[in-house]
Amino acid sequence: MHLIVLVKWAPDAQQARHLTDSHHMDRGEGILSELDEYPLETALQLREALTSPDAADSAPTVRITALTMGPAGAAAAVKKALQMGADDAVHLSDSALTGADVAATSLALRHVVETLSSTTEESMQQLVLTGMASTDGETAAVPAQLAERLGWTLVTRTTEVSLDPASATLIAVRHTETETQRVSALLPAVVTVTDQANTPRYPSFKAIMAAKKKPSETWSLSDIGLDAAELTNRVQVLEAAPRPPREAGRILTDEGDGAAVTELVEFLSARRLI
Incomplete structure (x- = not known):
């Protein structure tokens, strides 16, 4: 079983985000996107379940590959994934990918997954796991586009995932506002995992040291057989401006006559908040 987890190097949500003159996000500093820790934890739990002592004698070999795309700094994302x-x-890094939108990103990732597939044993079933969205772009569109390009099954917003290697089937649980769904799908597949699925583990010191010996490769477009001319952005940022500064708030003082309460109710009512 080959589990490929997409992990993104994203700007720290606690830090200010800056745009360059070309309207690209300044990625001088970043972290592993928090939402991508959940699919990684799901992959780790799947491996534990499939290879536990209680598993069948024919338990499959499970390999987890962390995959990211981005500039040199994005190596930090796969480093954290290896530690977990x-x-x-695999880190896909190429100057032609600078400013890639979801269409270009999904095309590049498709070629990476197919390249990985070509080097994977034919008997190994494949599953791509992703977060429900990235913490910077927040489009949640890449997994769907990737599944379409690969011709694989897509299951979104899952909170539980289990695998049956014998039938090459996955079972997933999805929660909507009105119901809980339990669905099955054939492998290979692309599955998105929400932040309600689990509690990602924190790397131990032993795991951090062991990660230094794990294989990590950096690929360019030529390594995946993709010509830069094939990358066409469908979305272009024409203009960007900083968010206006927040206005100072109003302080209402209760003088005991109820005027402050009345003013507060009128304020909330005018904005349809009550």
Whole structure:
């Protein structure tokens, strides 16, 4: 079983975000996107379930590959993934990918997954796990586009995932506003995992040291057989401006006559907040 987990190097949500003159996000500093820790934890739990002592004698070999796309700094994302427990990592980095939108990103990732597939044993079933969205772009569109390009099954917003290697089937649980769904799908597949699925583990010191010996490769477009001319952005940022500064708030003082309460109710009512 080959589990490929997409992990993104994203700006720290606690830090200010800046745009360059070309309207690209300044990625001088970043972290592993928090929402991508949940699919990684799901992959680790799937491996534990499939290879536990209680598993069948024919338990499959499970390999977890962390995959990221981005500039040199994005190596930090796969480094964290390896520390959490991934077996190996691939970092797609090429100057032609600068400013790639979801269409260009999904095309590049498709070629990476197909390249990984070509080097994976034919008997190994494949599953791509992703977060429900990235913490910077927040489009949640890449997994769907990737599944379409690969021709694989897509299951979104899952909170539980289990695998049956014998039938090459996955079982997933999805929660909507009105119901809980339990669905099955054939592998290979692309599955998105929400932040309600689990509690990601924190890397131990032993795991951090072990990660240094795990294989991690950096690929360019030529390594995945993709010509830069094929990358066409469908979205272009024409203009960007900083968010206006927040206005100072109003302080209402209760003088005991109820005027402050009345003013507060009128304020909330005018904005349809009550």
